[in-house]
Amino acid sequence: xxxxxxxxxxxxxxxxxxxxxxxxxxxxxxxxxxxxxxxxxxxxxxxxxxxxxxxxxxxxxxxxxxxxxxxxxxxxxxxxxxxxxxxxxxxxxxxxxxxxxxxxxxxxxxxxxxxxxxxxxxxxxxxxxxxxxxxxxxxxxxxxxxxxxxxxxxxxxxxxxxxxxxxxxxxxxxxxxxxxxxxxxxxxxxxxxxxxxxxxxxxxxxxxxxxxxxxxxxxxxxxxxxxxxxxxxxxxxxxxxxxxxxxxxxxxxxxxxxxxxxxxxxxxxxxxxxxxxxxxxxxxxxxxxxxxxxxxxxxxxxxxxxxxxxxxxxxxxxxxxxxxxxxxxxxxxxxxxxxxxxxxxxxxxxxxxxxxxxxxxxxxxxxxxxxxxxxxxxxxxxxxxxxxxxxxxxxxxxxxxxxxxxxxxxxxxxxxxxxxxxxxxxxxxxxxxxxxxxxxxxxxxxxxxxxxxxxxxxxxxxxxxxxxxxxxxxxxxxxxxxxxxxxxxxxxxxxxxxxxxxxxxxxxxxxxxxxxxxxxxxxxxxxxxxxxxxxxxxxxxxxxxxxxxxxxxxxxxxxxxxxxxxxxxxxxxxxxxxxxxxxxxxxxxxxxxxxxxxxxxxxxxxxxxxxxxxxxxxxxxxxxxxxxxxxxxxxxxxx
Amino acid sequence: xxxxxxxxxxxxxxxxxxxxxxxxxxxxxxxxxxxxxxxxxxxxxxxxxxxxxxxxxxxxxxxxxxxxxxxxxxxx
Numbered sequence: 001x002x003x004x005x006x007x008x009x010x011x012x013x014x015x016x017x018x019x020x021x022x023x024x025x026x027x028x029x030x031x032x033x034x035x036x037x038x039x040x041x042x043x044x045x046x047x048x049x050x051x052x053x054x055x056x057x058x059x060x061x062x063x064x065x066x067x068x069x070x071x072x073x074x075x076x077x078x079x080x081x082x083x084x085x086x087x088x089x090x091x092x093x094x095x096x097x098x099x100x101x102x103x104x105x106x107x108x109x110x111x112x113x114x115x116x117x118x119x120x121x122x123x124x125x126x127x128x129x130x131x132x133x134x135x136x137x138x139x140x141x142x143x144x145x146x147x148x149x150x151x152x153x154x155x156x157x158x159x160x161x162x163x164x165x166x167x168x169x170x171x172x173x174x175x176x177x178x179x180x181x182x183x184x185x186x187x188x189x190x191x192x193x194x195x196x197x198x199x200x201x202x203x204x205x206x207x208x209x210x211x212x213x214x215x216x217x218x219x220x221x222x223x224x225x226x227x228x229x230x231x232x233x234x235x236x237x238x239x240x241x242x243x244x245x246x247x248x249x250x251x252x253x254x255x256x257x258x259x260x261x262x263x264x265x266x267x268x269x270x271x272x273x274x275x276x277x278x279x280x281x282x283x284x285x286x287x288x289x290x291x292x293x294x295x296x297x298x299x300x301x302x303x304x305x306x307x308x309x310x311x312x313x314x315x316x317x318x319x320x321x322x323x324x325x326x327x328x329x330x331x332x333x334x335x336x337x338x339x340x341x342x343x344x345x346x347x348x349x350x351x352x353x354x355x356x357x358x359x360x361x362x363x364x365x366x367x368x369x370x371x372x373x374x375x376x377x378x379x380x381x382x383x384x385x386x387x388x389x390x391x392x393x394x395x396x397x398x399x400x401x402x403x404x405x406x407x408x409x410x411x412x413x414x415x416x417x418x419x420x421x422x423x424x425x426x427x428x429x430x431x432x433x434x435x436x437x438x439x440x441x442x443x444x445x446x447x448x449x450x451x452x453x454x455x456x457x458x459x460x461x462x463x464x465x466x467x468x469x470x471x472x473x474x475x476x477x478x479x480x481x482x483x484x485x486x487x488x489x490x491x492x493x494x495x496x497x498x499x500x501x502x503x504x505x506x507x508x509x510x511x512x513x514x515x516x517x518x519x520x521x522x523x524x525x526x527x528x529x530x531x532x533x534x535x536x537x538x539x540x541x542x543x544x545x546x547x548x549x550x551x552x553x554x555x556x557x558x559x560x561x562x563x564x565x566x567x568x569x570x571x572x573x574x575x576x577x578x579x580x581x582x583x584x585x586x587x588x589x590x591x592x593x594x595x596x597x598x599x600x601x602x603x604x605x606x607x608x609x610x611x612x613x614x615x616x617x618x619x620x621x622x623x624x625x626x627x628x629x630x631x632x633x634x635x636x637x638x639x
Numbered sequence: 640x641x642x643x644x645x646x647x648x649x650x651x652x653x654x655x656x657x658x659x660x661x662x663x664x665x666x667x668x669x670x671x672x673x674x675x676x677x678x679x680x681x682x683x684x685x686x687x688x689x690x691x692x693x694x695x696x697x698x699x700x701x702x703x704x705x706x707x708x709x710x711x712x713x714x715x
Contacts, residue, residue, distance in 0.1 A: 012707045013653055061662075061707040068665040073658050107655035115652075115683055227681035245658075278658065286681045 026050035047090035054097035095598030103605030124195035129160035143211035162209030170201030248272030280575035283615035288568030296551035309565030331442035343439030350388035
C-alpha cells in the first residue's frame with residue numbers, strides 16, 4: 001500500500017492526476033455543505049485544503065523553475081492563489097489551482113493525441129525479430145539484428161528490419177511506408193521495409209537496415225523535423241512567450257499601484273497565462289503535417305505546407321505517374337484452334353484459387369464475361385505459376401519457367417506470339433490444357449482510370465495548367481495525355497528544356513509545382529516553387545531533396561496535399577482569432593470588473609482546449625477525400 | 640571533450656505548452672556533463688548531448704521528472 005502511494009507520488013503525471021481528483025473532491029464537499037446543508041463552518045478549511053492539494057504540485061514546479069531563474073506560468077498561478085487565501089477568497093484560490101491542474105491534464109492528453117498521428121508509425125516497428133543463427137531461429141531485440149543476418153518473417157507478422165528477400169514469397173502490406181492499402185507481392189530479390197506487414201507466406205530476409213537506419217525511422221524523423229521547423233510567425237510567438245510572464249507580473253504590480261485593487265492584480269496574474277496564443281499555430285502545423293504523413297504525404301515543414309495550397313500549375317516529368325503501376329489484362333491470344341473466351345476461361349478457373357498479383361486481373365477479366373467455376377484441385381509452384389484440375393483436365397498457367405519445369409515445349413507459332421507481346425512491353429502468361437499450349441495472356445500497365453478524375457480535381461482546386469514534360473516520344477505521351485486530360489504535352493525534352501519550361505511558366509505568373517524523381521530533374525525541381533517526389537517509399541534521395549515526398553505514385557495525393565495545406569491555413573487563422581479574442585476579452589473583462597479569478601482561469605483553460613481540439617479536427621479524413629477513394633475503387637472494379 | 644559526449648533522445652507525451660521548453664532545457668543544462676539540451680515541443684522529443692560518465696540517462700530522466708514531466712529514452 002505504502003509503496004503504491006510512493007510510486008504514484010514519484011510519477012509526476014499520476015501524482016498530478018490524484019492531487020487534482022482529491023482537490024476536486026474537497027471542493028465538492030465544501031459546495032455540498034454550504035448549498036445543501038447551509039453549513040458555513042467547513043467552507044474555509046475545505047477550500048483551503050483543496051487549494052493546498054492542487055497548489056502543492058504547482059508550487060513545486062514554480063520553485064524548481066525559479067531556482068533555474070525562470071519565471072514560469074506556475075509562479076503566476078501560485079502567487080495569485082496564495083494571494084487569494086490572504087484576502088479570505090478561499091473559493092477563488094481553490095478554483096484557480098484546481099482548474100489549472102485539470103486543464104493541464106486535459107491539455108496534455110489532447111496534445112498527445114494530436115501528436116498521435118506519428119505514434120501509429122512509431123508503433124509499427126516491431127520490438128523483436130526472429131533471426132537464424134547457426135541454422136536455429138533465435139528471438140532477439142529488433143535493433144540488435146546484425147546487418148547481413150537472415151531474418152525470418154511469418155504470415156501476420158510485421159517486418160522488423162529493412163532487407164532483401166532471399167527466400168520465400170508473401171503479399172506484404174506496405175501501408176505504413178507508402179499509405180498504399182493494396183499489398184505488394186514480394187519474391188526473392190525484392191526490397192522490403194521495416195514496419196510493413198506480411199499478410200501471408202513466409203519470408204527469409206537479409207537485413208540491410210536496422211533500428212534508426214530503416215526507411216520507417218527516417219520517415220519518422222523527417223516528419224518530426226518538419227513539424228519542428230518553425231515558421232517565422234511561430235518563432236516570434238515563442239520568443240514573445242519568454243518575456244510574457246515577467247511582463248504579466250509588471251502589469252499586475254502596475255495595476256495594483258494605480259487602482260489599489262489587490263483582487264484585480266491577482267486576477268491579472270491568472271488570466272495573463274500565455275495559453276491559447278502560444279500553441280495556436282504550432283498545434284495546427286503539427287496536426288496538418290501529421291495528418292498528411294498518415295496519408296503517405298511527407299510535407300517538409302510549415303513553409304511548404306503553406307505553399308502547397310497555392311499551386312496554380314503542375315508539371316509532371318514522366319508518364320509513369322499517370323499509368324496504373326500494376327498489371328491489367330491487355331490482350332488475349334488464342335492458339336491451337338481455341339477461342340479467346342475459352343483461353344481466358346481456363347486461365348480464370350486456375351487463377352481463382354491463387355493469391356498471385358498477376359492472377360487478380362485475369363480472374364477479374366474472366367468474371368466479367370460470365371460465371372467462373374472453381375478448380376477441383378490446385379497446386380501453386382512458387383515463382384513459376386500453378387497447375388489446376390477441372391472436369392478431368394489439367395490446366396497449367398504461368399511463366400515460361402513453369403513450362404520448362406513441366407517439360408512442355410513451345411511450337412514456332414507460340415514463340416512468335418510470345419515475342420510479339422514482349423515487343424509491346426507486356427508481361428506474358430502462358431495457358432496450357434492437358435500438356436498443350438492453348439493461348440497467351442498479355443498483361444500491361446495501362447493509363448490509370450483514376451488519373452482523369454484526379455486531374456479534374458486538381459483543376460477544380462485552382463490548378464490552371466497540368467503540363468507533361470517528358471523525355472518520351474510524342475505519340476505515346478500524347479495518347480496518355482489525351483486519355484487523362486493533361487493540358488499541355490512537351491515530349492522529347494532534355495533536363496535543360498524542362499528547366500526552361502518551368503521558368504517560362506513562372507514568368508507567366510504561375511506558381512509551379514514540379515513532380516519528379518529527384519535526380520534527373522534536379523534543375524527543374526530546384527527552380528519550381530514546390531518540388532514533389534513520387535513513389536518515394538524507401539528512396540532516401542527523393543525524401544531528402546523534395547519539398548513534398550509522396551510515398552506512392554498516386555497523383556491524387558497532390559490534390560490531397562493541397563487540401564490539407566488549405567485546411568491547415570484556415571485552421572491556423574481560426575486558432576489565432578480564438579486566442580486573440582480570448583486574451584482581449586479577458587483583459588477587458590478584468591478591467592471592467594466582470595471577470596474574477598475562477599472565471600478567468602476557466603475561460604483561459606477552455607480557450608486552450610478549444611484551440612487544441614480545433615487543431616485535432618485536421619487529423620480527420622475530410623469527406624471529399626473519402627468520396628475520392630471510393631470512386632477510385634469503384635472504377636477499378638468496373639474497368 | 641566531444642569524445643565522451645553521447646547523444647540521447649528522450650520522448651515525453653506530457654508537453655502541453657511551449658512554456659515548459661526553457662524550464663526543461665535549463666534543468667538539463669544544470670546537470671554536470673550536459674553540453675546541449677533541446678526540447679522539441681512539436682514532437683515531444685528531447686535531445687541531449689551529455690557525458691554519460693558524469694550524468695547518465697537515468698540522471699536526465701530524473702532531472703526532467705523534477706520539473707514535473709515524465710520522459711522515456713527512445714531509440715530514435
